[in-house]
Amino acid sequence: MQLAQKVIIADDHPLFRAALKQAVTQAVPGVEVVEADSLTAVQGAAEQHADADLILLDIHMPGAQGFSGLVFFTGSTSFNSSHSGFW
Numbered sequence: 530m531q532l533a534q535k536v537i538i539a540d541d542h543p544l545f546r547a548a549l550k551q552a553v554t555q556a557v558p559g560v561e562v563v564e565a566d567s568l569t570a571v572q573g574a575a576e577q578h579a580d581a582d583l584i585l586l587d588i589h590m591p592g593a594q595g596f597s598g599l600v601f602f603t604g605s606t607s608f609n610s611s612h613s614g615f616w
Contacts, residue, residue: 532556532557532560533553533557533560533582533583534559534560534561534580534582535560535561535562535563535578535580535581535582535583536553536557536560536561536562536563536581536582536583536584536585537562537563537564537565537571537574537575537578537581537583537584537585538550538553538562538563538564538565538585539564539565539566539568539570539571539574539584539585539586539587539590540566540585540587540590541566541567541587541590541591542587543566545587546564546566549585550562550564553585563578563581566590566591567590567591567592568590568591568592568593569591569592571584571586
């Protein structure tokens with residue numbers, strides 16, 4: 530099993546982002562972590578890092594209403610969800 534090479538962490542709380550980043554980097558040495566603090570920022574990060582293997586997406590952050598962030602990514606062609614994951 531190949532581990533993720535690039536992970537996007539999207540959360541508006543800096544302490545949560547830091548804790549998730551620490552957990553991911555300890556679990557997957559050498560992984561590249563990209564951080565975003567709003568829906569707009571994670572949309573830009575996903576476009577800029579379309580090769581990301583995983584997005585850890587907070588559904589309650591600025592710019593998101595309900596599941597709008599998740600809906601954006603499931604309908605996005607810029608982020609290929611066929612080989613990527615959301616948590």
